[in-house]
Amino acid sequence: MGRTMKDTRLDVAGLLAHGSLRGTTPLYLTPASALVESVVLVSHLEAIQRVRPNTVVVLSAEMGSGGWLVSAALRHAWERRASAVVVAGSTYSSAVIGLAERLGITLLAAEGNPAGVALALAAEIGAALSVMDAELARFARAVAKDSALPDVLKTISRELDGVSVSLEHDGVVLASTGTAPRDPAKVITVDVGAVDASVPSALTARLPASGVLNLRLVRSILEVAAPSVKAAWLLGNSRETVRAVPTAALARLSQGQGSSGKDFEEDHRHLLSQLGWRRHERYAAVWFCHSGLHTPANDLTAVLRLLWRKVSPRSPLAEVEDGWLALVPAAHQAIAAQLELRLKTRLQPSLAELGLVAGLSRWAYEAPPLPSIIQEARLAAVSARSAGQGTVLGFMGLGVTAATTFIDRDALALVAELTLPRLMASPDREAIVAAVASFLDHRGSVSLAAAALDVHRNTLQARLGRARELGVPLDNPSQLLSVHLLLDVLRAAAPGKQAFKDPYETRKDSHEFPV
Incomplete structure (x- = not known):
C-alpha cells in the first residue's frame, strides 16, 4: 500500500x-x-x-x-x-x-x-480521507481472506510497506513478520483482546522514525486488522487442540512399575495405533510447567502454542494435567540435541517472562516406551523449578539427582530439630555437620573427607566421635541415608564457617591427638 x-x-x-x-x-x-x-x-x-x-x-x-x-x-x-x-x-x-x-x-x-x-x-x-476509507475497506476485504495467523500478519506487513508487525502478549512476542527498523522506531500498538488469557494481547507495528508513513493510517490499518488477527489466533488454537488429542490421551496412559516397554505396547497396541503412534519410533518429550508451586489463574495454552511454533511447528502441544506436553520425532541423537538448543535460544527469555520452565527427556539408542520419556520430561521440568523461571533442563544431565527435587527441606530441618536436639544445640554444630556430611559424601573415607575439608584426619576423627556423643547414629547402616539427607540440609543452611575455636581441630602438620 x-x-x-x-x-x-x-x-x-x-x-x-x-x-x-x-x-x-x-x-x-x-x-x-x-x-x-x-x-x-x-x-x-x-x-x-x-x-x-x-x-x-x-x-x-x-x-x-x-x-x-x-x-x-x-x-x-x-x-x-x-x-x-x-x-x-x-x-x-x-x-x-x-x-x-x-x-x-x-x-x-x-x-x-x-x-x-x-x-x-x-x-x-475530505477527499484524502475518502480515499483512505476506500483503501481501508479494500484492506479489510483482503485481510479477511486469510485464516492462518502468519498469513494475516504478512498481509498487514505488506500493506505497511514491509515494516515489522508482531502479535505480543504482556511484552512477549508470540509471532512476527516484516523487517524491524535499524534506527529508533515509532511503535504503534492496538489491543487485540484476550484470547484464553487474562492479560490482553496487542498487535504492534514498528516503523522507522525517519519514514514517511502516515501514522494515522497505520493505526487505522491495525485497528481494521485486529479482529482478523484474533479470529486467526482462535482458529489456529482450536485446530491445535484437535491435533493434540493423541498427545493428551497418551499422557493419561500409565506404565506399571516393573513392566517393560514391550508389555506396555502390547497392552495398548490398538489404542496406540488408532492415536497414530508408531511402535519402536523414537521421540523426545518436552514438558512445560509453571515455575511456582501454585498455578496462576490465567490460561496460557493459546500463548504457549504460538511460542512452541518457533521450536517445532509440526508437533502439537497438548494441555495436560499440571502443564503442557509435546512429543517430537527424534530418530537421531542430534535431533534431540537441536531440540534442546532451540528451546534455550528461542524460548528461554519468553518462558522466563511468563513464569514457566521446561524439561526434556533423554535420548536412548533403544527406543524407550512413550510413558517413560513423558515421565522423564515431567521430572526434569519439576526439577528445573529450583533453578528459576525460564530454566530449560534435560533429564540426561539430571539422572538420579532428580530425587532430591522432591525432598521437603523444611520438613527435614524440622526432623533434625526433633531427632538430633543435642547436635542442634551444640556450639560446634556447623563443624560437626560439615565433618559428618563430608565423611558420608566420600563413602566413609576419613582421608578423602579430611582432604576435602582441608583438615588433619585426626581432626576429622575427633569430630566424628563428637557427632556420636551428640546422638548422630553413624554406626547403623540402615539409618545412614537419612542421616546424610538431614546433614546435607543443615550444611546447606549454614551461614558460613564457624567463628569459634574448634577444640577438636589439629593442624595438618601436627601429630598430636587432642584428648
Whole structure:
C-alpha cells in the first residue's frame, strides 16, 4: 500500500506545490514540512486554543488585519502544534515574520478572502480521507481472506510497506513478520483482546522514525486488522487442540512399575495405533510447567502454542494435567540435541517472562516406551523449578539427582530439630555437620573427607566421635541415608564457617591427638 499511504498523507509543502494552498504567499516556511490532518477557520483567539495538532489555522479577514492579533494567534497555534497559520494578504512587519521563525511555525498570506482557502483545504482533506476509507475497506476485504495467523500478519506487513508487525502478549512476542527498523522506531500498538488469557494481547507495528508513513493510517490499518488477527489466533488454537488429542490421551496412559516397554505396547497396541503412534519410533518429550508451586489463574495454552511454533511447528502441544506436553520425532541423537538448543535460544527469555520452565527427556539408542520419556520430561521440568523461571533442563544431565527435587527441606530441618536436639544445640554444630556430611559424601573415607575439608584426619576423627556423643547414629547402616539427607540440609543452611575455636581441630602438620 506504499503509494496510497504516501499520496493520502497531506503536508504543507505538497499543498503549496499542487494543492489548495497554491494561491497563498509564504511569509515564513519551516525547514520540515508539517503534516496536515484538518483545517479550522477562526474569528477569535480563544478558538485557537481548542484546535488539534496538525491543523492549519486560517484567520478570518477581520483577525488578520492587525499585527498584534497575528502575533497572538501565532503563539496560540504554536502551543497547539498547528501545521501553519494563514492570514489575509497584507503587508506584515518583520517582527511578525521573525516571531513565526522563532516559534518554528509556517506563516502564509492569502491573496483573497482567507475563508475561501479554508473551504478549498477542507474539501481536499475530505477527499484524502475518502480515499483512505476506500483503501481501508479494500484492506479489510483482503485481510479477511486469510485464516492462518502468519498469513494475516504478512498481509498487514505488506500493506505497511514491509515494516515489522508482531502479535505480543504482556511484552512477549508470540509471532512476527516484516523487517524491524535499524534506527529508533515509532511503535504503534492496538489491543487485540484476550484470547484464553487474562492479560490482553496487542498487535504492534514498528516503523522507522525517519519514514514517511502516515501514522494515522497505520493505526487505522491495525485497528481494521485486529479482529482478523484474533479470529486467526482462535482458529489456529482450536485446530491445535484437535491435533493434540493423541498427545493428551497418551499422557493419561500409565506404565506399571516393573513392566517393560514391550508389555506396555502390547497392552495398548490398538489404542496406540488408532492415536497414530508408531511402535519402536523414537521421540523426545518436552514438558512445560509453571515455575511456582501454585498455578496462576490465567490460561496460557493459546500463548504457549504460538511460542512452541518457533521450536517445532509440526508437533502439537497438548494441555495436560499440571502443564503442557509435546512429543517430537527424534530418530537421531542430534535431533534431540537441536531440540534442546532451540528451546534455550528461542524460548528461554519468553518462558522466563511468563513464569514457566521446561524439561526434556533423554535420548536412548533403544527406543524407550512413550510413558517413560513423558515421565522423564515431567521430572526434569519439576526439577528445573529450583533453578528459576525460564530454566530449560534435560533429564540426561539430571539422572538420579532428580530425587532430591522432591525432598521437603523444611520438613527435614524440622526432623533434625526433633531427632538430633543435642547436635542442634551444640556450639560446634556447623563443624560437626560439615565433618559428618563430608565423611558420608566420600563413602566413609576419613582421608578423602579430611582432604576435602582441608583438615588433619585426626581432626576429622575427633569430630566424628563428637557427632556420636551428640546422638548422630553413624554406626547403623540402615539409618545412614537419612542421616546424610538431614546433614546435607543443615550444611546447606549454614551461614558460613564457624567463628569459634574448634577444640577438636589439629593442624595438618601436627601429630598430636587432642584428648
